[in-house]
Amino acid sequence: MNQPQDNVLIDVIDVWKSFDDLHVLTGVSMQVHKGSSDVILGRSGIGKSVLLKSIVGLLVPERGSIEVMGKQVMGMKPGELNDLRKHIGYVFQYAALYDSLSVRENLEFPLRKHTDADDEEIGERVMEQLRLVGLEEVVDRMPAQLSGGMKKRIGLARAIITRPDLVLYDEPTAGLDPITAREISELILNLEEQFGITSITVTHDLECARVIANRIYILETGAFQVQGTFEELKRASDPTTKAFFQVMA
Amino acid sequence: MSESNISYRAMMMRRIRSSMEQVYAITMFGLRFFRYVLVPPYEWGQVRKHLDDLGAKSIPLLTIVGLIMGLILALQTRPTLDRFGAGGFLPAMLALTIVRELGPVITALIVAGRVSSGIGAEVGSMKVTEQIDALEVSGVDPFNYLVVTRVVACSLILPLLTAYVDFLGIFGGYLAEWISYDSSMQLYFTEVLQSLEFNDIIPGVGKTIAFGYIIGIIGAYQGFNTTRGTEGVGRAATTAVVLASLNIIFLDMIIIQLTLLLLGSGS
Numbered sequence: 413m414n415q416p417q418d419n420v421l422i423d424v425i426d427v428w429k430s431f432d433d434l435h436v437l438t439g440v441s442m443q444v445h446k447g448s449s450d451v452i453l454g455r456s457g458i459g460k461s462v463l464l465k466s467i468v469g470l471l472v473p474e475r476g477s478i479e480v481m482g483k484q485v486m487g488m489k490p491g492e493l494n495d496l497r498k499h500i501g502y503v504f505q506y507a508a509l510y511d512s513l514s515v516r517e518n519l520e521f522p523l524r525k526h527t528d529a530d531d532e533e534i535g536e537r538v539m540e541q542l543r544l545v546g547l548e549e550v551v552d553r554m555p556a557q558l559s560g561g562m563k564k565r566i567g568l569a570r571a572i573i574t575r576p577d578l579v580l581y582d583e584p585t586a587g588l589d590p591i592t593a594r595e596i597s598e599l600i601l602n603l604e605e606q607f608g609i610t611s612i613t614v615t616h617d618l619e620c621a622r623v624i625a626n627r628i629y630i631l632e633t634g635a636f637q638v639q640g641t642f643e644e645l646k647r648a649s650d651p652t653t654k655a656f657f658q659v660m661a
Numbered sequence: 662m663s664e665s666n667i668s669y670r671a672m673m674m675r676r677i678r679s680s681m682e683q684v685y686a687i688t689m690f691g692l693r694f695f696r697y698v699l700v701p702p703y704e705w706g707q708v709r710k711h712l713d714d715l716g717a718k719s720i721p722l723l724t725i726v727g728l729i730m731g732l733i734l735a736l737q738t739r740p741t742l743d744r745f746g747a748g749g750f751l752p753a754m755l756a757l758t759i760v761r762e763l764g765p766v767i768t769a770l771i772v773a774g775r776v777s778s779g780i781g782a783e784v785g786s787m788k789v790t791e792q793i794d795a796l797e798v799s800g801v802d803p804f805n806y807l808v809v810t811r812v813v814a815c816s817l818i819l820p821l822l823t824a825y826v827d828f829l830g831i832f833g834g835y836l837a838e839w840i841s842y843d844s845s846m847q848l849y850f851t852e853v854l855q856s857l858e859f860n861d862i863i864p865g866v867g868k869t870i871a872f873g874y875i876i877g878i879i880g881a882y883q884g885f886n887t888t889r890g891t892e893g894v895g896r897a898a899t900t901a902v903v904l905a906s907l908n909i910i911f912l913d914m915i916i917i918q919l920t921l922l923l924l925g926s927g928s
Contacts, residue, residue, distance in 0.1 A: 468798050494800040508795040512783075522799050 419445045420479075421578060421610050422467060427476035429462055436462050437473065438634030444612055449604055451613045451621040453656065454631035460614040461505070463631070464580050467612070468500055469493045481577065498526050501571030501579040501609075505586055507563035509555040515542075515566055516551045522574050541569040545599060561592040565599065572603060579604075581613040585620045597623040618657065630656060687904075690808075690885070691878045697802075697809045707810035708817075715776045715811070716818030720825070726771055727826035730763060731755065731833020739841065752849050753856030755834040760857060760865045764827035766913055769872035772819060773905040777880035780811055781901030784884025785894040793885070808885070812877030819873035820866045827865070864920045871916070872909050879905040 422444035429437040436459035444450050454460050465471040467478055469485050478485045483496055509518050519538040523529055529537065542548045545565040550558060558566065564584060571579055584600060585593035597620040604611055604624070615621060621628055622642050629636045630645070630653055638645060638653045645653050734755055742748045784807055787793050796803045831853055838844035883897040883904070 465794070470794055470797060490802070494802065497798050497800040500798065502795070502798040504791045504795060506790060508791040510792055510795070511786075511790070525799065525801055 421446050421448075421481060422612070423477070423479040424463070424467065425477040427463070427466060427473045427478060429459070429466060429471065429473040435634055437466075440476075440631070440635050442629055442636060442639075444610060446610055447608060449601075449611045449613070449624050449626045451615060451625035451628045452631055453616060453618070453621055453628055454614075456616060458631050459634060460616075460631055461582050464502075464582055464612065464614050468497065468502055468580060498574065499577045501574070501576040503564075503567050503571045503579065503581045503584055505583040507555075507567030509558075509563060509566055509570070511555045513555075514551075515547075515553055515555070515558070518555070518566060519570050519573055522570065526574055537573060541573050544603065545569045561588055561596065564588065564596055568596075568599065568603070572607065572609065575607060577610060579609050579611045581611060581615075583615055583617075584613060585615060585617045590619070593617060593620060594623070596620075600624050686886075687879065687882050690882045691874075693804065694809060694812055694874075694878060697805050698813065702805065704806055704810045707806065708814050711811050711814035712818055715772075715779070715814050716822060719772055719775055719822060722775065723768060723771060723822055723826050724829060726767060727764075727829030728833040728836070730767060730826075731759065731830035731835075732837045733833075734758065734763070734830070735834040735837035736841070739837070749852075751838065752831075752834065752852035756831055756853040756856050757861060759830040759834075760827050760861050762865070762913075762917075764830055765823050765865050765869045765872065766909065768823045768826045769819065769869060769876065769909045769913075770906055772815075772822065772873075773876045773909060774902055776815065777876045777901040777905040778898040780877065780880030781883040781887075782894055782898040784808075784881055785887035785897035786884075786891075788884060788887045789890050789894060803885075808877075808881040811881055812874055815877035816870050816873035819869040819876070823866050823869040860924045864916065864924065868913065868916045871912060875908045875912065876905050879908065 420443050422442070424440060424442045427437050427440045428435075440459075440463055442450070452460050452463065462471060466473050467480060467485065469488065472486065476486070480496060481499065483492070485493070485496070488496070509515075510521065513521065516538055519541055520534050523534045523537060527534075538551070539548060542551055545568060547562060547565055547569075550562060550566070555563060555566070568584070581600065585596050588596065597617075600611070600613070601624050603609065611624075613620070613624060625642055627639060628642060628645055629639045631637075632652050638648060638650060640648070646657055648654065648657075735751060738754065739748060739751055742751055742754070784793075787807070793803045793807070796806060831850075835844065835846060835849045838849060839846070880901040883901040887893040887897045889896075
């Protein structure tokens with residue numbers, strides 16, 4: 413189904429990125445529409461996270477164009493980039509919680525930096541966020557005292573506490589047991605439905621993709637080889653997708 | 662020229678070039694601090710936290726070092742001075758040596774060992790666990806939040822710590838005199854105060870602001886440029902101490918020359 417152009421939140425056109433002689437992205441293009449949950453599937457080390465980091469301006473591609481919310485990210489001034497990032501949440505592969513701050517302080521951090529909310533309001537928001545991810549009891553623990561699954565949930569809570577328009581998930585279920593991974597996938601789905609968040613998720617977890625994806629892109633040899641819904645890709649006849657689904661199944 | 666000579670020369674050239682590149686990178690990193698330090702947002706909460714972490718927690722170690730430095734200096738120097746009939750000059754000699762040179766340099770080296778490595782390891786571990794990226798994507802400038810705050814804290818706290826160590830060193834000297842010769846405290850400190858001039862105290866304590874800057878910048882630079890996981894964190898901490906200590910000694914040499922040139926050698 414064709415969607416109107418003004419509904420496009422992220423527009424990636426022919427992006428190239430290399431590290432020395434290693435060509436990671438060789439002409440990647442994608443469009444993410446408002447309210448959509450897109451998933452990038454691919455093997456480890458294929459460049460999925462590189463694309464995600466390029467979208468948020470942590471890495472700078474050599475060629476191409478990346479527009480987020482109508483603004484060109486490549487070549488953007490640091491101040492403008494920081495303003496844009498206030499509308500984006502990012503969930504890191506290993507959560508990247510600030511380990512010198514407690515869970516409460518980790519969640520307070522974005523609110524204190526980017527809102528004028530008073531202490532009481534911030535406190536309520538933190539507890540509300542913890543209720544959403546089912547972890548009210550860990551509010552005063554330090555990140556080192558949390559399990560992998562708990563860290564992911566807190567990372568998720570921190571990413572969406574400012575109610576961003578867009579959330580980028582980098583391997584949200586990596587390193588988790590299948591049950592916890594399933595819980596995290598369902599949590600992502602619930603939060604996206606509840607707050608109308610647009611998202612891109614990078615993963616190699618097919619089950620996670622099945623639960624949350626509206627549209628799936630398969631990244632192979634530096635570019636998207638195939639894209640479609642989960643059911644479309646499941647029936648795809650091209651060898652890459654077929655092999656991918658068979659192995660993952 | 663033989664093939665091995667050529668490859669040796671090529672290797673040396675590569676190493677020299679890599680060292681020069683690192684010097685350039687640290688210099689640019691250090692200059693970046695001045696571009697940020699006066700521009701908002703000011704992270705005073707972080708500066709206060711680091712003043713406590715980096716400064717106040719160094720006090721127990723510096724107390725021991727300061728006292729023992731004064732004690733040893735007095736015990737070692739007294740017999741030599743006595744041989745020339747100059748034992749009475751000990752308080753003045755101790756005060757000048759400690760305030761002009763030993764106090765600032767020893768304090769800076771001790772703080773470099775404790776703090777520079779700590780900054781390198783902490784920032785390095787934040788780098789490899791993507792916490793610096795997390796700061797960046799949450800719209801906070803990591804350089805301002807992590808580097809500027811630590812360098813400001815180091816530069817503010819080091820003069821205070823140096824004054825503290827200076828006092829303890831001189832007091833340690835008195836303890837040695839009191840134990841060995843039952844010296845009068847009033848007489849000892851009167852001589853100390855009479856021997857010290859403005860030109861001795863200000864350059865001595867003032868140069869520690871620069872030492873604090875070096876400790877903070879080198880620690881943060883090593884942390885910010887950490888690669889290769891936990892192994893890299895260890896390397897960042899070690900390199901930070903070595904480079905900070907070398908730079909402190911090198912800078913001290915330059916400051917001594919400048920001080921002598923501008924203020925004279927003193928009496």
